[in-house]
Every structure is written in C-alpha cells, then in structure tokens.
Amino acid sequence: MTRLLIHLRRYSVYRGLTDLYARSPLARVLIVCIVPLLWIIGTTVAPLAQMVLVSFYDSFPVREGEAARWTLANYASFFERPLYLTAFMRSFVFATVVTLLTLLVVFPIAYYIAKVAPRGRRTRLLLLVIAPFWVSEIIRSFAWIVMLANRGAVNSFFSFIGMPGTPVELLYNNFSLTIGVIYLTSLYMLLPLYAALEKIDDNVLEAAANLGAPAWRRFLRIVLPLSRDGVVAGCSLVFLLVIGLYAMPQLLGGPGNTLFATTIGQIFAKAGASWPQGSAFSIILTGAALAYVGLFVAIFQRRGRGRA
Amino acid sequence: MTFKPTRRTVLTGMGIAGVAGLCAPGLIRPARAASGELNIWAYDGFITDAFRRRFEDETGIRLNIRTVTDQGEQFNLMAAEDGKFSADIVTCAGHRFYQFIDAGFLAPIDRAKLGNWNRIEDEYASASWVSRSGEQWGVPLVVVSTGLLYNTEEIEAPESWDVMFNEANAGRTAYQIQDFFQIAMNYLGYDGSAASYMNTPDVAQRAVDATRDFLIEHKHMVRRYYEAATEIQQMMVTGDVALAQAGSGPSSQLIIDGFPAAYTIPREGGLAYAYGFNITKDAANMENAYTFLNALLADAENGAEIVRSTGLSSTIKGTEALLTDQEKEALALSAEERSRLSWVDVETAPFIFDLIDKAAEEIRAA
Numbered sequence: 071m072t073r074l075l076i077h078l079r080r081y082s083v084y085r086g087l088t089d090l091y092a093r094s095p096l097a098r099v100l101i102v103c104i105v106p107l108l109w110i111i112g113t114t115v116a117p118l119a120q121m122v123l124v125s126f127y128d129s130f131p132v133r134e135g136e137a138a139r140w141t142l143a144n145y146a147s148f149f150e151r152p153l154y155l156t157a158f159m160r161s162f163v164f165a166t167v168v169t170l171l172t173l174l175v176v177f178p179i180a181y182y183i184a185k186v187a188p189r190g191r192r193t194r195l196l197l198l199v200i201a202p203f204w205v206s207e208i209i210r211s212f213a214w215i216v217m218l219a220n221r222g223a224v225n226s227f228f229s230f231i232g233m234p235g236t237p238v239e240l241l242y243n244n245f246s247l248t249i250g251v252i253y254l255t256s257l258y259m260l261l262p263l264y265a266a267l268e269k270i271d272d273n274v275l276e277a278a279a280n281l282g283a284p285a286w287r288r289f290l291r292i293v294l295p296l297s298r299d300g301v302v303a304g305c306s307l308v309f310l311l312v313i314g315l316y317a318m319p320q321l322l323g324g325p326g327n328t329l330f331a332t333t334i335g336q337i338f339a340k341a342g343a344s345w346p347q348g349s350a351f352s353i354i355l356t357g358a359a360l361a362y363v364g365l366f367v368a369i370f371q372r373r374g375r376g377r378a
Numbered sequence: 379m380t381f382k383p384t385r386r387t388v389l390t391g392m393g394i395a396g397v398a399g400l401c402a403p404g405l406i407r408p409a410r411a412a413s414g415e416l417n418i419w420a421y422d423g424f425i426t427d428a429f430r431r432r433f434e435d436e437t438g439i440r441l442n443i444r445t446v447t448d449q450g451e452q453f454n455l456m457a458a459e460d461g462k463f464s465a466d467i468v469t470c471a472g473h474r475f476y477q478f479i480d481a482g483f484l485a486p487i488d489r490a491k492l493g494n495w496n497r498i499e500d501e502y503a504s505a506s507w508v509s510r511s512g513e514q515w516g517v518p519l520v521v522v523s524t525g526l527l528y529n530t531e532e533i534e535a536p537e538s539w540d541v542m543f544n545e546a547n548a549g550r551t552a553y554q555i556q557d558f559f560q561i562a563m564n565y566l567g568y569d570g571s572a573a574s575y576m577n578t579p580d581v582a583q584r585a586v587d588a589t590r591d592f593l594i595e596h597k598h599m600v601r602r603y604y605e606a607a608t609e610i611q612q613m614m615v616t617g618d619v620a621l622a623q624a625g626s627g628p629s630s631q632l633i634i635d636g637f638p639a640a641y642t643i644p645r646e647g648g649l650a651y652a653y654g655f656n657i658t659k660d661a662a663n664m665e666n667a668y669t670f671l672n673a674l675l676a677d678a679e680n681g682a683e684i685v686r687s688t689g690l691s692s693t694i695k696g697t698e699a700l701l702t703d704q705e706k707e708a709l710a711l712s713a714e715e716r717s718r719l720s721w722v723d724v725e726t727a728p729f730i731f732d733l734i735d736k737a738a739e740e741i742r743a744a
Binding site for chain 2: 215
C-alpha cells in the first residue's frame with residue numbers, strides 16, 4: 071500500500087488532489103462529495119427537473135421550428151376531473167394500509183432474526199429471506215398469478231378438500247394486489263428494522279426481565295422505542311415504493327383498484343402529446359408523497375425527542 | 379521492443395477514449411447504417427424465425443428486432459428519439475398511423491422501390507388506411523378483427539354483446555378499454571366510428587360520455603382490463619374469465635391449441651383493422667428496408683408463417699391456399715359475421731380516439 075502511495079505521488083493529478091485535500095476542511099468535503107453529488111444530480115435531480123419543465127409545456131415534444139408554450143393547464147386538469155382525485159386518494163390509502171400491514175408482517179421476522187436466532191445463523195436467515203428478491207418483480211407477480219388464479223394452486227387445494235363455493239376469486243382484486251405488494255416490499259422493511267433491532271443491547275432486555283417486566287411491557291417500553299428509527303425508515307421506504315408502483319398493480323390488480331401511478335402510466339402510454347399532463351401528475355404525486363412521508367417522519371421524531 | 383506506458387501515454391490514451399466515448403452515439407449510427415443491418419420494431423410473431431433465417435442468409439442483412447406491444451409505446455419511443463430514429467421499420471396499426479405521420483415520424487412508401495407491392499391482396503393495397511395526404515405510408519401485413527371470445531364449456535354461443543353486461547356473468551369478463559369502447563358505443567346505439575359526428579363534436583362528446591358512464595356503471599362485472607392482446611389467452615387458460623372482447627389473433631391461437639373456446643362477431647358488430655410495416659423518416663438503412671419488404675411480400679409462404687405465429691389473417695396473396703383445414707377453420711368467420719365487421723375509419727379516428735382515450739382514463743380511474 072505504501073509503495074502504491076509513493077508511486078501515485080509521482081503523478082501531478084494525484085499530488086494536486088492531495089494538496090487540495092490538505093488545504094481546508096471545506097476542500098476535503100468538496101473532494102469527498104463531488105462524485106456522489108454529480109451522481110445524484112445526473113441521475114435523480116436532472117430527470118426530475120426535466121419532468122418539471124415538461125409539465126409546464128403546452129405540448130411535448132416541441133415541434134421543429136416552434137417555440138415551447140408555457141401553461142398551468144396540465145396541473146389544473148388534475149383538479150378539473152374528480153376521477154383523478156379518486157385514484158390519487160385510493161393510492162394514498164392503499165399505500166398507507168400496505169405499509170402498516172408490511173410492518174406487522176415483517177416486524178416479528180426481523181425480531182426473530184435479530185434477537186432470537188443464534189448469532190451464527192443470522193446471516194443465513196437473512197440470506198434466506200433476501201433470496202426471492204434476486205428474482206424480478208414481474209416474475210414474482212406471475213408466480214402469484216399461478217398461485218391465485220381460478221385454476222391455480224390455492225383454488226386447486228380448495229377443490230381438493232371439497233370446500234364449497236370454489237373457485238374463490240382471489241386474483242385481480244385488492245387481496246391479490248395487497249399480498250403481492252407486501253411480498254415485494256418486505257425486504258425494504260426488513261433491513262432497516264433488523265439494523266435497528268440488532269443494535270438493542272440484550273442486557274437492557276435481561277435487566278427489565280429480571281426486574282419483573284413481562285414480555286409485552288419489555289416490547290412496548292424497550293423494543294419499540296429503541297427500534298423507532300428502523301420503523302420510520304422502513305415505513306418511509308415502503309410507502310414511497312408502493313405509491314409509485316406500476317407493473318405489479320397492472321398484473322395483479324383489477325378494475326376496482328387502479329392506482330394513480332397506473333393512471334399516470336396510461337397517460338404516458340397514449341400515442342400523442344400527453345407527456346406534459348403525465349409529467350404534471352407525476353410531480354403532483356411525488357410532491358404529495360414526499361410531504362406525506364415528511365410529516366410522518368417529523369411526527370415520530372418529535373415524539374421520540376419528547377420522550378427522550 | 380517492449381511498450382512501457384508513461385504518464386503522458388496513459389493520460390493521452392484516457393483522453394482519446396473519453397472523446398471516443400462521447401462521440402459514440404454519432405459514430406455508431408452511421409456505422410450501423412453502413413453495416414448491412416436493419417432495425418425493426420415489430421409485434422411478437424410478425425417476423426418469424428424461419429423468414430428471418432432465410433432473409434439473413436440470402437441477403438446478408440442482419441435483422442435487429444425489438445418486440446413491441448403497443449402503438450403508444452412506439453410513438454413515445456420515437457418522440458424521445460427526436461428525429462434520430464433507431465428503428466428503420468416500425469409496426470403501425472391502420473387506424474393509429476395518422477398520429478405517426480402527423481408527428482413526422484414516417485416516410486412515404488416509394489412504390490418504384492417496392493416491386494412486390496402487387497403481391498398484396500387488392501382490397502388491402504388500395505384501402506383508405508394505407509393512404510394519407512395523397513401518399514402511401516406503409517405495407518399492410520396482417521388483418522385483425524375484434525370480436526367476442528368465449529369459453530364453450532361455460533357459455534352458450536352468444537349472439538349479442540348483451541352477455542358482457544349480464545349480471546350472471548359478473549366477474550367473468552375482460553376487455554381492452556380503448557378497443558371495446560367503439561363496440562360499446564355501437565351496442566348502445568351510437569355511432570362507434572364517429573363518421574356521423576364529424577361536424578357535430580358536441581354530439582360525439584355526449585355519445586362518448588354516455589358510453590363511458592355505462593361502462594363505469596358496469597365496472598363491477600369486469601374481472602380485468604387487459605393491455606397486451608395475448609394476456610387474454612392466459613386469463614382464459616387460468617379460468618379467471620370466460621368471456622372477453624378479444625382480437626382474432628389470440629383467439630385463433632387459443633382455438634388451434636385445442637382450448638374449448640370460440641370466437642364470434644355478435645350482431646351489434648365488431649371492428650376490423652390492419653397492422654403494417656412502416657419505414658421511418660430518414661431511416662438509416664432505407665435500402666435495406668425496401669429489400670426486406672420486397673422479400674417479405676415475395677412468397678405466400680411468408681404470409682402462412684405469420685398466420686401460424688400470430689393467428690391473424692395475412693394480406694399476402696395466395697396465403698390461404700397454404701393453410702391447413704384446422705387453421706382455416708380457426709381463422710374463418712361466416713359471411714354473416716364478416717358483414718358485421720366495420721373498418722376503423724382512418725379519417726374520423728383522430729377525432730374519436732382523442733375522446734375515447736380520455737374516457738378510458740376516467741373508466742380506469744373510477
């Protein structure tokens with residue numbers, strides 16, 4: 071390593087960078103942050119800025135020889151037709167419910183892996199849980215279709231045991247969509263929860279038990295407050311993922327549960343000058359989702375500080 | 379002599395590589411144009427493996443095929459490419475290609491270069507949906523009808539679209555909103571083609587609004603609004619639907635595969651349209667595109683192969699004689715059923731589809 075550094079010192083670019091790095095704390099921050107900053111600007115901020123720009127266009131792509139005309143009509147169209155608002159509200163309710171259900175389903179799993187399972191097995195258990203996520207969202211959606219279809223595995227089992235009323239309509243409704251989405255997003259809840267739960271000192275839990283606190287009290291007074299950061303991070307991640315889901319609702323959802331992201335997708339998919347309206351709706355959804363999550367995080371952080 | 383890299387050579391090399399990388403898009407396109415290739419966006423099955431092999435062997439032109447599923451998908455990709463199209467040939471529906479022409483995405487067909495044009499069945503070669511502004515804009519390839527597909531073990535042969543709105547069939551129906559909308563307009567007594575509304579847009583809007591409200595009212599009966607034409611095959615096979623508005627292609631394939639299904643055009647009517655190959659404006663491989671289209675039209679066997687891979691009727695002369703009896707039967711509609719089909723009117727399509735597209739969004743969101 072030392073030889074490599076000595077070798078690198080021969081190059082003026084390297085010398086220039088190290089000299090700059092040593093000059094001031096601000097320069098150090100600049101050098102360390104420049105690549106991630108460029109990455110974030112290039113891959114996240116720039117497309118979003120382009121979308122904001124397009125959302126104010128009268129039409130897009132702008133025809134050759136014509137100047138872009140600016141308008142607010144694309145934003146106004148969201149409020150003009152109540153049906154858009156219906157899909158919008160449906161998305162928020164659905165995302166909130168699915169986020170809470172994911173938390174309920176995943177918390178015990180994360181707790182088991184972080185606190186109950188022997189330390190040597192934790193990595194293997196985590197790998198087991200993560201393994202299905204190596205397969206794409208589309209393939210996992212089709213796996214659910216095979217499971218839940220009228221002639222799928224679940225209905226075949228119902229028929230086999232002679233259950234009356236078969237086949238049960240399990241597919242293309244809220245049930246299939248909720249199950250599929252929980253399956254899809256559970257990893258994003260699991261990892262922050264596991265990280266938070268794993269940090270909780272076992273001695274604190276043992277001390278509480280020795281002092282006579284029953285399991286439910288230990289959970290409510292120690293585990294839950296100390297895993298708050300994991301819960302907030304997991305819920306924020308899952309909510310933001312669900313609110314923008316497109317492919318899985320298309321495959322597992324039905325006519326009664328069209329989400330706003332699907333509506334936006336349909337607007338973009340139209341052959342014609344529909345991009346400005348699609349962009350405006352995307353900005354509305356992004357802004358509202360970030361505000362919703364921001365409010366959620368602020369409330370939990372304030373509550374956390376209040377208790378501390 | 380051994381090459382020993384110095385700082386200068388390394389930095390110079392990196393600089394050249396960087397400049398080459400930045401110039402890559404500009405370099406690659408002319409290179410592809412000159413390299414005996416042809417870039418095509420086509421629906422699944424429109425270019426069969428057998429034809430592709432023969433064509434590549436005989437001409438030395440390599441086909442780069444991107445499978446597409448939708449007109450909007452192609453339109454948006456082309457819009458994003460802003461005139462520097464990566465495709466030389468795209469696949470347009472007869473009733474939607476006006477949007478591509480009006481956006482300046484397509485080149486008119488040069489009949490002098492397309493010697494095999496006379497191999498297209500006359501009724502399709504001279505159809506209104508091939509021409510616009512006095513030019514011909516594409517080569518019609520397959521003909522599609524939209525009718526009613528049903529499971530023969532669960533549904534008695536229907537004669538009307540009534541079955542789609544019968545409460546007894548709730549939860550067993552599916553349709554593509556845009557395709558079904560004009561059929562529903564006809565079913566309700568309006569003019570689905572909108573030909574009679576050309577000078578009365580307010581009447582057309584009222585007809586569309588009434589149809590939209592009717593479909594929203596019956597939304598609870600629909601198991602699923604599907605998108606890709608072949609999705610309906612999957613839903614029939616898994617038993618999730620027993621009745622559906624469907625294209626003739628997926629329906630024929632299902633029947634040929636032995637699934638207990640039948641396809642009909644109910645008395646209120648169905649729609650017909652065609653898909654064709656269209657050359658893009660300033661296509662990088664223009665000559666190769668004409669070589670390809672001439673080769674495709676040259677032999678009826680190419681048409682028969684497309685029929686087998688898509689279930690759709692071919693526009694190439696002599697195709698029908700090469701089909702088996704089973705294939706003919708699966709594709710065939712009775713004279714009465716054929717008379718119920720109406721071609722999507724290319725002149726009124728821009729007008730009516732704008733209204734229908736908006737209504738479709740509302741139905742989906744409701």
